[in-house]
Amino acid sequence: MDIHFIINPIAGKNQSIRKISLLIDRLNTEYPDAFIHFTESKGEGGKIAESLKGDLVKLIICGGDGTINEVVNGLGPYSSPIIDIFPIGSGNDLSRELNINNNIEELIKRIQDDEYRSIDLGEIVLTDDENRSIRQIFCSSCGIGFDALAAHFSNKNTKLKGFLLYLSSAFSALRNYSNSRLSGHIDGRSIRLDSMMVSIGNGKTSGGGFKLLPFAQVDDGKLDLSIINYLNRLKILFYLPIAIFGKHTKMKIVNYSKFESCSIQLDPGNYIHTDGEVISMNGIKVEIRVLKNALKIKV
Template sequence: MSSARREIALLANPVAGMGRAAGVADEALARLRAAGIVVHALAGRDADEALDLARAAVADGVDALVVVGGDGIVNLGLQATATTPTPLGIVPAGTGNDVARYVGLTRKDPLAATDRVVRALTTGSRRTFDLARTGGRFYATVLAAGFDALVNERANRMTWPRGQMRYNLATLLELRTFEPRPYVLDLDGRTLTTEAMLVAIGNGPSFGGGLRIAEGALLDDGLLDVVIIKPISKPELVRTYPRLFKGTHTTHPQYERHLVRRVTVAAPGIVGYADGERFGPLPLTIECVPAALEVLA
């Protein structure tokens, strides 16, 4: 396909951002077409069909796959584009938008994000990211494998309230009964047995809408950041939580960090979540896949 023609596929999650993404997708579509870009708007009946459509578009040779929504739709998009030469474009319109933050985008100005896609398609500007892979699935941000994962699991069972408040309530409910879990980790062949409140496997530094749990994680170093928060009291956990937004929790005496290429994490009763998506019960083995993703930037 001629690069001068600039033909892309556009995939949106219409329910992201409590329904905001649908309107953003319409605006982005109009903006892209006004710039002379041929846009194929993809609409799957469910996530599986949307992924099939995205993979087919990539196989057909589109110049980019552009996704509109939050980290969930980004995760779907990178399943189609990872380890291919097709770049991923992001127009943030979700609740979390951590991957968008990695490239300096916010949901406050989705049209500016769309304009960046247009410029990148014109100039060829790209950023190359590592990805993490487990069980054949990729993720870009952080795999939650502790207290934070239990909060996600509870929040997904709740129908009220909507948005971030649901996660805040789930956090309070989970905190009432949570106890540290016994973990066994294989860190590049070295076994570590410990109790922990939280274990997180970071490809990037943040998840959950800006929680910088893996502060210092780099997207292009070929390594995963394994973060462990060892047992602390519940009041101390509540006091420490706000520090996650600034990344200053790294000075806490119960904080531990390991840099690895591959990790297996096992603990009872934990389901892993990454990019806001359910990845499945532990144990999980996660490996870094260097330079796996091209992002329009």
Template sequence: MKTNSYLFIINPAAGNWRGLKVVDKIKKYLARKKISHHIEVSQFPGHIRELVKTLSKNFTHLISVGGDGTLNELINGLDVNSFNTIGLLPIGTGNDFARNLNLYKNLYSDLDVIFNSKKHYSFDIGQSIILEEKSNEKKYYRFINSLGIGFDALVAKINQRSKHLNGLFSYLYAISLALIKRKDFIADITVDNTQYISGKKLLITIGNGFTTGGGFYLTPDAIINDNKLDLCLIDSISTLKLLRSLPKALFNKLHTVKEAHLLKFIEARVQMKDSVIVHADGEIVTESAKSVEITILKNELKIISN
């Protein structure tokens, strides 16, 4: 049996530069436990993807130290046919995917989970193919927690640029600004080649995890290993109605909002009349998408849960 070896990939900018602050703490913990490891600190956007492509084959475990965006880079750089097991130290702004793993959000407690937990689950990954306006080139992006089209992508964009707050407060601030800049869109959605939905939408969210945006239950029934993705469609509504509905998403009551439509699927296609902004795990992948195809990569990787 191959001896476990651990590659820690740390995003120093995660959680308002909390990533930089935990490097020494992680090193001291690993030294005290005498654990075979290697640490890499990313230097620029996209660096994590490069590190994973270059180094992952040399380790049994890849430990992502950051938020959902850090995990996104990791899974976009990883060969899904690899034998790596993934661990997570959630120190980002939203940490939505960590909610699916019952982690503590305490550095030392979560380090203990990585090295002591026997719960290593296979989990699904979302795969998107995006066509942009005035382009015939297909762009491929994986996502581990969620992909959003429209309003929640606009929120993600604003949140990326305003990191002076942390957690849910950061997203609430971004939502307040997004309400002013919102741009609803007309979309045709085909689900599993059987169901067709059309109309003007506020947002379309595809979830592998059950929350997005730092704790909003837009896909509350999502399970990371059920071999399906979850779809949330919210029709175009007035800003006043949206303000009344947002708390329901925060307290897992979205099913009471008549303009919200929730369902599970394996593959879907979204065609937009005009170009729309899209995020994957909180990272903006395009601001000019005309179509998005979504499929699922079933049980491709293993992750450590509590």
């Protein structure tokens, strides 16, 4: 089985160059016939993946959640390649969920093994205020409102990584966020409320370790949903540390559930992210569903 690597050389805010160099040295020894693809621009990882989606190959993604998202969208759901991850990004939430680290020797051993598991993915179709439609797959998380605005500021920060990056971005979002009135259906149940943040996904954490969906599982055939009701800035300062550690789900201001499909209108439109990458700054409608057992990934 052919082995392909898609490597994002600027993953982790350009702080992973030495790790990549060490990896390449080991690959030249252990897998000299492996195909190594370096991405040079946004979207290139998806194009490389698209060319491989019908091939039964081992595909190792070297990057963060954004790189993984790009590659998986290039592959599409239920594609042939078996995925592995070498996490060198800023947040690495999917690898954290799967208990995968960036130890080179462990990666070498995993490549030798043919075992894999299938995990769920999420799919979102959003409409923005100019009636444009965007369809996107997400591997770990999708956020609407405050969470997505924090992701917007996170992507602008060129220095911090992980938990500190999201914390800094959350305080930036605090000065600029707006609530939205939500209306729609979740697995047939009607909803109508004012919300400052909606978190959706099959991974427990987003933003580099914020435990917004503490009961999520990657293979239960469901997506988890946390809706935090309208809060003013002072209350956000009080509740945010609680949400960071996943202790918010039983509070009256939180609606937490699992679902398979939903359709939600936003008024006014708001920021939306998938796996930490902002895909709209003014989404007014989203339709989201789970794609069960849609990605083959190394264990």
